[in-house]
Amino acid sequence: MAEKVLAGIDLGGTKLLAVLVDGEGRVLASDEQPTYADQGADRVIGRMVELVNGLLGERYELTGVGVATAGTLNPNGGLIEIATNLGWKDVPLGLELERRLGVPVTVENDANAAAYGEWKAGAGVGTQDCVFITVSTGIGGGIVSGGRLVRGKTASAGELGHITIDWNGPKCPCGNVGCLELYASGTAIGRAAAAAAEADPIRGAKLLELAGGVKMTSRHASEAAKAGDPLAAEVLREAGRALGAGLVSMVHMANPELIILGGGASHIGEPLLGPMRDMLDERVIGSMGRGVRIVPPTLGTEAGAIGAALMAGA
Amino acid sequence: MAEKVLAGIDLGGTKLLAVLVDGEGRVLASDEQPTYADQGADRVIGRMVELVNGLLGERYELTGVGVATAGTLNPNGGLIEIATNLGWKDVPLGLELERRLGVPVTVENDANAAAYGEWKAGAGVGTQDCVFITVSTGIGGGIVSGGRLVRGKTASAGELGHITIDWNGPKCPCGNVGCLELYASGTAIGRAAAAAAEADPIRGAKLLELAGGVKMTSRHASEAAKAGDPLAAEVLREAGRALGAGLVSMVHMANPELIILGGGASHIGEPLLGPMRDMLDERVIGSMGRGVRIVPPTLGTEAGAIGAALMAGA
Numbered sequence: 001m002a003e004k005v006l007a008g009i010d011l012g013g014t015k016l017l018a019v020l021v022d023g024e025g026r027v028l029a030s031d032e033q034p035t036y037a038d039q040g041a042d043r044v045i046g047r048m049v050e051l052v053n054g055l056l057g058e059r060y061e062l063t064g065v066g067v068a069t070a071g072t073l074n075p076n077g078g079l080i081e082i083a084t085n086l087g088w089k090d091v092p093l094g095l096e097l098e099r100r101l102g103v104p105v106t107v108e109n110d111a112n113a114a115a116y117g118e119w120k121a122g123a124g125v126g127t128q129d130c131v132f133i134t135v136s137t138g139i140g141g142g143i144v145s146g147g148r149l150v151r152g153k154t155a156s157a158g159e160l161g162h163i164t165i166d167w168n169g170p171k172c173p174c175g176n177v178g179c180l181e182l183y184a185s186g187t188a189i190g191r192a193a194a195a196a197a198e199a200d201p202i203r204g205a206k207l208l209e210l211a212g213g214v215k216m217t218s219r220h221a222s223e224a225a226k227a228g229d230p231l232a233a234e235v236l237r238e239a240g241r242a243l244g245a246g247l248v249s250m251v252h253m254a255n256p257e258l259i260i261l262g263g264g265a266s267h268i269g270e271p272l273l274g275p276m277r278d279m280l281d282e283r284v285i286g287s288m289g290r291g292v293r294i295v296p297p298t299l300g301t302e303a304g305a306i307g308a309a310l311m312a313g314a
Numbered sequence: 315m316a317e318k319v320l321a322g323i324d325l326g327g328t329k330l331l332a333v334l335v336d337g338e339g340r341v342l343a344s345d346e347q348p349t350y351a352d353q354g355a356d357r358v359i360g361r362m363v364e365l366v367n368g369l370l371g372e373r374y375e376l377t378g379v380g381v382a383t384a385g386t387l388n389p390n391g392g393l394i395e396i397a398t399n400l401g402w403k404d405v406p407l408g409l410e411l412e413r414r415l416g417v418p419v420t421v422e423n424d425a426n427a428a429a430y431g432e433w434k435a436g437a438g439v440g441t442q443d444c445v446f447i448t449v450s451t452g453i454g455g456g457i458v459s460g461g462r463l464v465r466g467k468t469a470s471a472g473e474l475g476h477i478t479i480d481w482n483g484p485k486c487p488c489g490n491v492g493c494l495e496l497y498a499s500g501t502a503i504g505r506a507a508a509a510a511a512e513a514d515p516i517r518g519a520k521l522l523e524l525a526g527g528v529k530m531t532s533r534h535a536s537e538a539a540k541a542g543d544p545l546a547a548e549v550l551r552e553a554g555r556a557l558g559a560g561l562v563s564m565v566h567m568a569n570p571e572l573i574i575l576g577g578g579a580s581h582i583g584e585p586l587l588g589p590m591r592d593m594l595d596e597r598v599i600g601s602m603g604r605g606v607r608i609v610p611p612t613l614g615t616e617a618g619a620i621g622a623a624l625m626a627g628a
Contacts, residue, residue: 072601081601082601128467129465129466129467129471143464143567145459145462145464145465145466145471146462146463146464146465148459148460148462149460150457150459150460150464150567150568150569151443151459151460151569152443152459152568152569152570152602153442153443153569153570153571154569154601154602155569156569156599156601156602157443157459157567157568157569158567158569159566159567159569159599159602160566160567162566162599163477163563163566163567164478164479164559164560164562164563164597165478165479165480165481166479166480166481166482167479167480167555167556167559168480174599175596175597175598175599175600176562176566176597176598176599177559177597241481242481245478245481245491246478248478248490249477249478249563250567252473252474252476252477252490253457253464253471253472253473253474253477253564253567253568254464254466254471254567255464255465255466255467255468255469255470255471255472255473256466256467257467282489283489283490283491284489284490285470285473285476285488285489285490286489287386287395287396287468287470288466288468288470288473
C-alpha cells in the first residue's frame, strides 16, 4: 500500500520547488525546476503537476497539496489575484491544481507558509506562540498563535516588514510610511551604508573600497564591520536597533514565546543582532519579554514548501 | 431541569461586574458590587463567589466561569502575578474560584476578553478576523484571527496601545518608546490640548476657558472642536492621524475584515475618527485595506465579562 503524503510547492518567480512530506513535515522527496513564468500560467501549472507526479511515482499516495507564493491571494478557491513576479492576474491556481491532481489544494502566502513550516517542523517545534521574521532584500514573516497560523481575511497577515516604526518617516513603496523594512532590510542596510560612505568618504573609505564602484550592499557593510570598520558598525547598529524596535511591536501584539529570525541579512550576525536584542530587552514590557527566545530557522529554503504542505494537511 | 449557563466576572479595581450568559453570549442576568480591593484577595474572591451564586439561584446550572482582569497573568491555573489596581501579587484566582464554585475557571486579560465578547456576541458576529481597539484613558485591545483569540504565551497579546509608531519618540511608562498610546489616548489628547493652548494662549482661549483652570482633558478638546475651535480640531486631527497610523500596523499584522473601535475617546467622533480613517485609507496596503469596516462596539461595559464567560465555554 502506498504511503500517504502531502505535497508542497514553492512557486517563485524563477524556480519551482516541490517537496513531499509526511504529517510531521519530514521531507521524503524533493525536486526543483525553473518556473519559466513567461510561458504563461497554464504551462507553469502543468509543470507543477509534472513535478509532483514525478516525486510521487508508485510509492506515494497524495492526500493534499499546498502552494506557497508571493502575490495577492483570494484564499477561497486559491485564486491568485495579482502576482507581479509571475506576471499573473486572476489565475485560479488552487482550483486548477485540484482538477488536475484530484486532491484538495490550499494556496498560501509564502512568508506565512514558511512561518507555519518552521513552527510545526522546524525551529518552533514544541511551542504554541511564535513569530517568524525573515530579513533579506525585504522583510516578511508570519505569526503562529495558540498553534494556529494568524492567516487573516485575505491570507496575508504577518506583513511584518510593513509595520510602522516612524509614522512621520519616509514613504515606502507599499504605500505606508516609516515601514520597518525601510530601516532594517538588506536593501535598507546597503542604502544606508552607501549614504554614510558618500557623506563622509574618509570614514567611508573601507566601505567604498569593498563596493569597488558598484552598488553597495548589506554584504559590503557586513564585511567592513567584520574587518573592524566603525562606520559600517554604526550603520548595522542602527539597522539592528530598528529591527529591535519592530520586534517590540510584534511582541506586544502577539505575545510569543519564540522569535524565529532568518533571511540573508540575519547572517550578518552580532553587528546587527546584538543591537537588536539590546533594543528588545530595553523596551519590551517586562512580563511579555521575559523568556522570549530568538533562534535561527532550521528548514532552509524548503520552509515555505514544507509549511504549505502541512497547511494542506491541517 | 436547570438551564446551563456560563458566568463572567469583570474584576476591576473599584467594581465587580458579573453576568450569566448562554452559549451565544446572550446575557440572562447581571449584577455588580464594589470590589473593596483593600479588604484583601480572600474577601474579594468570596464576594465574587456570592455574586455568581446570587445570580444562579435555583434556576441556572453553572458550567464554567471566566474572569476578565487587568494585571499580569499566568494563564496556567489563572494566577494573577501582579495587579496594581487591586494591590494583588501571586493570587491563584483561577484555582481558588474552581475550588469554591466547582467548575472550570479561566482568567483572561480584560481587553482580550472584551475583544472576544464583541467578536462572538457583539459587533463582530459573523466575522472571522477582527481587531478590537478601545481608546480611553489608555489604549487597549485584542485580536481575533480565524475565529480564535490571539491570546499569547502569557495571555497578554493585543497590547495595541503599546505598538511603536515612533521609535525615536518619547518614553512611555510601559518601558517602550513612541507607543501609540502616547499620541492617541484620551490622556494624550488632553495633554496635547493643554500644551497647544499654553504655547499659544490666544488661539488656545477657547480650550483654556472650557478647562476653567483645572486639568485639561480630551473632553475639553472635544467640546472646543465641536464649537468650531481650530486649535482643538488640530489637536484631535493629529491624534486621529496617529490612531490611523497604528491601525495600519494592526491591519498589516492581522489582516482583519473588521475593526471594532470603542472607548470613551471614540465618542469624540468625526474630529478624531475622520483623520483616522483618512490615514488608514492613505497608507494601508491596498489589498489588505480594501473592504475593512470600522464599527463601534455593541456590548458596552459588559463586553469583558461576556467575553470571559464565552472563553470559559470555548
